[in-house]
Amino acid sequence: MIVVRCQFVSKCIYRRSEAKVTQGERINHKGLSFIKMHGLGNDYIYIDRFTESASFDPAVLAPLLADRHRGIGGDGLILVEPSNKATARMRMFNADGSESEMCGNGVRCVGHIVVSRGYAAAGDLTIETGRGVLGMTVSPVSSKVSQVRVDMGQPLLHPDDIPVNSASMTDSIVDAAASVLGDHSAWWDSSSLDSRMTCVSMGNPHVIFYCGDTEKVPLEMIGPLVENHTFFPHRVNVHFVQCKSRDRVKMVTWERGSGPTQACGTGASAVCVAGRLTGRTNEVIQAELPGGELELSWDMNGPVFMSGPAEEVFLGVWQGLGSLLSGSHGG
Numbered sequence: 280m281i282v283v284r285c286q287f288v289s290k291c292i293y294r295r296s297e298a299k300v301t302q303g304e305r306i307n308h309k310g311l312s313f314i315k316m317h318g319l320g321n322d323y324i325y326i327d328r329f330t331e332s333a334s335f336d337p338a339v340l341a342p343l344l345a346d347r348h349r350g351i352g353g354d355g356l357i358l359v360e361p362s363n364k365a366t367a368r369m370r371m372f373n374a375d376g377s378e379s380e381m382c383g384n385g386v387r388c389v390g391h392i393v394v395s396r397g398y399a400a401a402g403d404l405t406i407e408t409g410r411g412v413l414g415m416t417v418s419p420v421s422s423k424v425s426q427v428r429v430d431m432g433q434p435l436l437h438p439d440d441i442p443v444n445s446a447s448m449t450d451s452i453v454d455a456a457a458s459v460l461g462d463h464s465a466w467w468d469s470s471s472l473d474s475r476m477t478c479v480s481m482g483n484p485h486v487i488f489y490c491g492d493t494e495k496v497p498l499e500m501i502g503p504l505v506e507n508h509t510f511f512p513h514r515v516n517v518h519f520v521q522c523k524s525r526d527r528v529k530m531v532t533w534e535r536g537s538g539p540t541q542a543c544g545t546g547a548s549a550v551c552v553a554g555r556l557t558g559r560t561n562e563v564i565q566a567e568l569p570g571g572e573l574e575l576s577w578d579m580n581g582p583v584f585m586s587g588p589a590e591e592v593f594l595g596v597w598q599g600l601g602s603l604l605s606g607s608h609g610g
Contacts, residue, residue, distance in 0.1 A: 310596035311335070313344070314392060315351065318384030318589050320541025320570025322353045323371075325388065328360040329398060333600055341372035344597060345537075351597065354537045357385050359392050365405035365412045367393045373536025380409030381482040383544015383573075383585055387427035390417040391589040394425065410482020423591040431545065431583040434552040435480035443478065444512050452478040453556045457488070460508055471495055472519070477553040481583070484515045484535070485549035489559070493521045493531045502533025518546050522559050529567040541570030548583040551575035 311333050314325040324344045341356035343349075355373045362368035369389045371379045389406055393399045394417045401419050405412050414430040435441075436451035443452065445459065457476045471491035479485050486505060490496055496519045505517045517533040530550055532543040547566040554560030555577055563576040573587040 310598045311600045312594070312596050313351065314594055315353070315592040316388040316391070316590060317570075317592060318387050318542060318544065318587060319568055319573065321382075321384035321543065322541075322592070323355050323357045323382070323385055323388065324351050324353045325357050325359055325392060327392060327396065328358055329367075329396065335600060337370065337372050338376040338378065341376045342374060343599065345374040351595065354534065354540055355379075355382075357382070357389065359389050362407040365407040366399045367404075368407040371409070373534070374538070375536045377536045378409075379483055379536065381545055383429065383431060383481075383546075383548060384542050384587070384589075385544075386413060386415070386429055387425070387544065387585075387587060387589040388591075390415050390427045390429075391419075391425040391591065393417075394419060395422065395591070408482065420588075425589045426586070427589050428584060428586040429544075431481055431548045431585050433582050434549065434577070435482075436478075436556075438478070440480045441478045441484045441515070442512060444510050451556075452476065453553070459510055460505065477557060478515075479549035479552050481545040481548050481552075483545055484511060484513060485518060485546055486511070486515050487518045487520055487550055487553040489557075490519050490521055493519055493529050496531060498531055498533055498539055502538070506533060506535055516543060516546050516549075518543070518550055520550050520553075522554070523567075525559070525561045526563065527565045527567065528554065528560060531569065542568040542573070544573065544585055544587065547573045547575055548577075548585055551577050551583055555579055 312331050316325055337356055344351045345353045345355055358370040360368040369386055371382045371385055373379055386406055394401050401417050403416050405414050410432060413432060416428045418426045420426055438448045438452060454475045454477060457474050473489040477487045502517050506514050514535045516535045519531050521529040523529055532540050532546050534540040534543055551564055562578055566573045566575055573585055575585050577583045
């Protein structure tokens with residue numbers, strides 16, 4: 280059985296984030312170097328593949344590192360890699376090891392890493408993701424924090440782009456009856472949920488439900504049921520949204536493959552789109568998430584733009600890679 284050790288515990292050396300890390304400054308020669316970052320509390324373990332050359336299977340590694348009791352702890356694993364199409368490439372793995380196309384909070388943190396490590400100058404750059412190459416503007420606030428504005432791309436609305444299992448649905452799923460998910464009237468009665476849903480793809484699938492009060496939504500009951508419903512063959516990110524005004528929403532998220540999360544950037548982008556399509560919100564909104572606020576905008580023709588922070592928490596070295604490679608991580 281694998282023993283997971285990381286640098287923020289007293290058994291190992293701990294050091295705070297620095298503006299740049301050179302090969303000579305790396306803490307350990309045998310472990311796996313990582314960067315812990317978050318965007319509004321949506322936290323991931325980042326591996327800088329510009330400098331870290333260790334071999335591993337990220338689908339196997341992600342659950343081990345993301346374990347909040349026996350690992351480093353996080354919503355998943357993100358690899359920052361060289362790219363021949365953009366400034367850098369991002370690959371994202373959820374806490375359950377499944378690979379996802381995109382993470383809005385994660386891509387902001389990737390932008391910070393690329394600039395803070397000197398791979399690109401501050402300002403405009405591009406990141407290759409599972410949904411294509413995205414542009415962004417990185418504005419460093421300090422050596423550990425950047426404010427990042429991301430072109431999230433155009434939303435996809437056709438049922439085949441979500442995708443959903445319904446041959447009868449040939450048009451966008453906007454304010455559609457949620458009865459296709461089965462008879463769950465108890466949900467609506469206890470949670471003041473609107474019994475209609477809107478589906479949006481931001482390169483990854485999202486379903487949005489509106490409600491009177493997000494605090495009353497039994498997220499851990501409804502979230503996994505909707506995420507894994509057969510209507511969504513690739514599973515789905517689930518969002519519950521309270522419109523506080525035409526310029527401000529409050530939302531909670533059950534993230535596909537990770538569960539409740541402090542923030543979801545692609546989800547907030549999808550909520551911005553859903554609000555415009557259903558006439559509930561304006562072009563520019565502030566989204567209140569458990570971890571903080573994001574600004575979103577969509578003019579109904581072009582891409583969605585998202586602005587928010589990216590914060591580096593600490594650097595570390597994970598010492599379990601040797602056991603993982605030898606196959607001794609099983610119980």
